[in-house]
Amino acid sequence: MAKSRKVIKTGNSLAITVPSKLIQAFNIKEGDLAQVKVNHTKATITYQFSGHPRQLTLINKSK
Numbered sequence: 001m002a003k004s005r006k007v008i009k010t011g012n013s014l015a016i017t018v019p020s021k022l023i024q025a026f027n028i029k030e031g032d033l034a035q036v037k038v039n040h041t042k043a044t045i046t047y048q049f050s051g052h053p054r055q056l057t058l059i060n061k062s063k
Contacts, residue, residue, distance in 0.1 A: 005016045018028065028049055037046045 003019065005019075007014050007016055009015075022028070026049060032049055035048045037048070038044075039046075
């Protein structure tokens with residue numbers, strides 16, 4: 001399921017929103033912790049939400 005998301009500015013940071021269907025499917029709540037793994041070689045960022053066995057992966061498809 002490849003979806004494009006716009007990077008937005010929030011305060012002094014940048015953020016990518018999560019679609020509501022994924023929020024419901026993963027039962028993500030405000031304040032949940034997410035582990036972030038960055039792979040500079042593959043230009044990927046993986047977020048794993050605590051307590052959830054599935055993962056969301058953001059991939060740079062521009063290469």
